[in-house]
Amino acid sequence: MSNLHEMYEKIGISEQVYQYGEKICASLKERFTAIDEVAEYNQLKVLSALQKNKVSDIHFAATTGYGYNDLGRDTLEQVYADIFHTEDALVRPQLICGTHALAIALSSNLLPGDELLSISGKPYDTLEEVIGIRPSTGSLKEYGVSYAQVDLLPNGEFDFEGIRNAIHENTKMIEIQRSKGYQTRPTLSVEKIGKAIAFVKSINPEIICMVDNCYGEFVETIEPSDVGADMVVGSLIKNPGGGLAPIGGYIAGTKKCIERAAYRLSAPGLGKEVGATLGIMQSFYQGLFLAPTVVAGALKGAIFAANIYESLGFKVVPDSVESRHDIIQAVEFGKPEYVIAFCKGIQAAAPVDSCAAPEPWDMPGYDSQVIMAAGAFVQGSSIELSADGPIKPPYAVYFQGGLTWYHAKTGILKSLQQIVDEGLVTVIK
């Protein structure tokens, strides 16, 4: 081990920064052990589902055209249903991304006159146009689906009284977003989500409870579908794709909800029976198999970053000791030069495009410049080490992913090194 620090030096990390990181790492042993235990449990959960469904190399074969009788696809959907403990699942490369999967889950299960109620405040940015919160062509609103929202209480808890008052006879579906996304509220634990779902069902058991599960999969040993959710939805270029899936989304849930989603994704009458997979199935299976350990690595990275930057006096969300329910870490720097330096460091640690220097730019759909660091094998993949920061107060950077803990660690050390090199902080050995 004596030359480990030499390897770090070779990759551009100074002795001081390395030692600073080692000190933090040493204090995290217990938490890392707890994360490993969750990963171990989830590894067995995934393995059992693969074995139960007798997954074999025949399932990795490519289908083309209509994709009738795609054994690999149908079996993978059963594997997902077994992992999420749902009646059925839709897991497809034709679900383009998380937003698309959510749009399908919503638009297939809501009809004109129905109301969608979000009980965890404003949904993820990209859903605003899907729902019609921001006017858009083809939104749910355009189709006569109304929307209402109950914000979380200032302490981040569900507003049960507000939820009771907001539910009426047209309330067809409630939406809960597990991850804080790019907000500063706390992420919701599966247990809390379960209590809110039970409350909603006690008012009207017919209401469909849908959870946006993005960034949450495999962080805990249970998923929202274990506590009553009728549908859980996510992206395969985040947690459940394990870094190997190059595209895709999933919806797991009740037979009725999934059938409707499949009819909306392909066509009424065709549903799940079509959709060729073109040889992509092995990456879906293998990525899922790796996902529990990949998520564990990303979680360790997030906790390491929180502890490093909190110890240097910055506000971190979640903080250095909070329990974790998703893989996102926010660091509030208060000044733009820190955000830029942080992202440069992350980029410099990437396995792909490490020579690129990220710059703030005017990204479509954002009201400020944004800087992004991503040197990923899969474009836009945020289970891979990535960071982005809007150049506006409070000058926060959002950091997530890392296919291995060692890579996440290197990325964070590189971010710190960049900040140190620019003379913005000093670390004392």
Ligand SMILES: *Cc1c(COP(=O)(O)O)cnc(C)c1O
């Ligand atoms: C990423 C994300 C989405 C949307 O996913 P895309 O794949 O980027 O379309 C939706 N909700 C949450 C909470 C997310 O983190």
